[in-house]
Amino acid sequence: MTMFAGEWRITSREPIFRWACVLVLLLTVTCLWNGQRFETQRNTQAQAEITRSIEKRQFAKETLRREAAGLVPVNPWGASEPNVADWNAARSSGPLAALSFGREDIEPFSANVSLFMVRADNLFRKHEFGSPLALAAGRFDVGFLVVLLLPLFVLALTYNVVAEERETGRLRLVAIQGPRLGARFGVRLALRLSPVLVSLSVIGVTAVFWNAPIDRLAIWLVAALLYLVFWGALGASIASLPWRQEALALTAAGVWLAVVVLLPASAVASANVIAPTPASFDLINTVREASNRANQRIDENLDGYVSEHPELQDAGANNEYWPAKLYASQRIVEDEIAPVIAEQLRRQERHNLWVDRLRFISPAAVLDQVLTDAAGTGRLRQQAYVEQAQLFLDRWGKTLSPMIFQRTRLGIDDIDRLPRFEFVEPDVPTARLLSPLAYLALLAAGMLGFAVARLRGLDRSFDGGRATQATHSPWM
Numbered sequence: 001m002t003m004f005a006g007e008w009r010i011t012s013r014e015p016i017f018r019w020a021c022v023l024v025l026l027l028t029v030t031c032l033w034n035g036q037r038f039e040t041q042r043n044t045q046a047q048a049e050i051t052r053s054i055e056k057r058q059f060a061k062e063t064l065r066r067e068a069a070g071l072v073p074v075n076p077w078g079a080s081e082p083n084v085a086d087w088n089a090a091r092s093s094g095p096l097a098a099l100s101f102g103r104e105d106i107e108p109f110s111a112n113v114s115l116f117m118v119r120a121d122n123l124f125r126k127h128e129f130g131s132p133l134a135l136a137a138g139r140f141d142v143g144f145l146v147v148l149l150l151p152l153f154v155l156a157l158t159y160n161v162v163a164e165e166r167e168t169g170r171l172r173l174v175a176i177q178g179p180r181l182g183a184r185f186g187v188r189l190a191l192r193l194s195p196v197l198v199s200l201s202v203i204g205v206t207a208v209f210w211n212a213p214i215d216r217l218a219i220w221l222v223a224a225l226l227y228l229v230f231w232g233a234l235g236a237s238i239a240s241l242p243w244r245q246e247a248l249a250l251t252a253a254g255v256w257l258a259v260v261v262l263l264p265a266s267a268v269a270s271a272n273v274i275a276p277t278p279a280s281f282d283l284i285n286t287v288r289e290a291s292n293r294a295n296q297r298i299d300e301n302l303d304g305y306v307s308e309h310p311e312l313q314d315a316g317a318n319n320e321y322w323p324a325k326l327y328a329s330q331r332i333v334e335d336e337i338a339p340v341i342a343e344q345l346r347r348q349e350r351h352n353l354w355v356d357r358l359r360f361i362s363p364a365a366v367l368d369q370v371l372t373d374a375a376g377t378g379r380l381r382q383q384a385y386v387e388q389a390q391l392f393l394d395r396w397g398k399t400l401s402p403m404i405f406q407r408t409r410l411g412i413d414d415i416d417r418l419p420r421f422e423f424v425e426p427d428v429p430t431a432r433l434l435s436p437l438a439y440l441a442l443l444a445a446g447m448l449g450f451a452v453a454r455l456r457g458l459d460r461s462f463d464g465g466r467a468t469q470a471t472h473s474p475w476m
Helices: 002-012 015-068 132-137 142-158 161-167 171-177 181-192 194-209 214-239 245-274 280-296 298-307 310-317 322-361 363-375 379-405 412-416 430-465
Strands: 086-090 110-114
Touching: 002 015, 002 181, 015 086, 015 110, 015 142, 015 194, 015 412, 086 379, 110 379, 142 181, 142 194, 142 214, 142 245, 142 363, 161 181, 161 214, 161 245, 181 194, 181 214, 181 430, 194 214, 214 245, 214 363, 214 430, 245 322, 245 363, 280 322, 322 363, 322 379, 363 379, 363 430
Parallel strands: none
Antiparallel strands: 086 110
């Protein structure tokens, strides 16, 4: 306890420690505020999409009542037309989007579903990106803080713990005070890491206050803690080297640059070479050619589509009804481009598989994947949303397409029975997260064991602090 109190007095008086406490606190609060603001904004946008759909249905029902009462003339292409009805299939942001945005700011979160010119390939055609400059810069969230910035603080606080004492001549005095030189520096290193650990605690407490799902939050915090333990042990290992402070600083900066920037970029580049992502030009050209052919043979498309669907035989007398022609043409276009879409999905899945494999060359890439998957802002949740939206589009077509082929009008009761989209939250991908968590745990344990061995080496180098032998030690 006496050693701890003494080391705390030394550490708390150091300017770099005080500045680190202030900066880490400011960055943590800023990231939490920015994350909560983004999550609230995204959820407000999603709810607004759903509210517009509800209000449109209410307006359609009111219009039908007024038409039935003779208050307004009947509009044949108005509220009773099945081709006009629609619904915005929107989803909320991820359960922990306030902590890790992931791809939330570039992935679509709403799809306008109707019978009019909507296919599986253009379901999200109305999705628009925000500012390209803002997207290129990325969002400043807690995940960014943990993956990139906190390791910098860890290295800045730990790299010169031993070298500073050695270059000022105080290391001999510390060695003479007792044989536990490695333990003393270990305590000092742990104290210097306290701002980072307090930041992680603040993040966890704030997330609990925001009613974050405990299972997802636990995975998020455990992964972040293992990652920071790795960096703390790495900083201690660098500090134990018998080099000057300048060399140690360059070493720490080079290691940070390699782990959080170069290795993740190399993994993505390698995945692009091994399994290139599918080009969108193939799909665009195929859709354009299929659409042109469908428009040129629109009457034949209707006859062919009806012959393949016996339940729509009444459409034979409706060859001039353009919604039926248009719907049949869109389905034929879907059938023609289906092989191209399937090939693109296969290539994209292969690319994603290689990205998942190669991310293990960098703990930063592994942590980023764990944080986004646990937060519900990763690839898996978005895939679940796209699949559910496409199933809803198929259900919408099966519900309303018979009406346009049989020229049946929508009534008030029909509008009430129209489908409504509700996003079903997928389960936490525990199996997918086990291997990354085990990887981070092994990496942190291995680096921590190496750091402890290096610190114990200080005791052996000084041989119990005897100045006669320490004079010739490289640590002096």
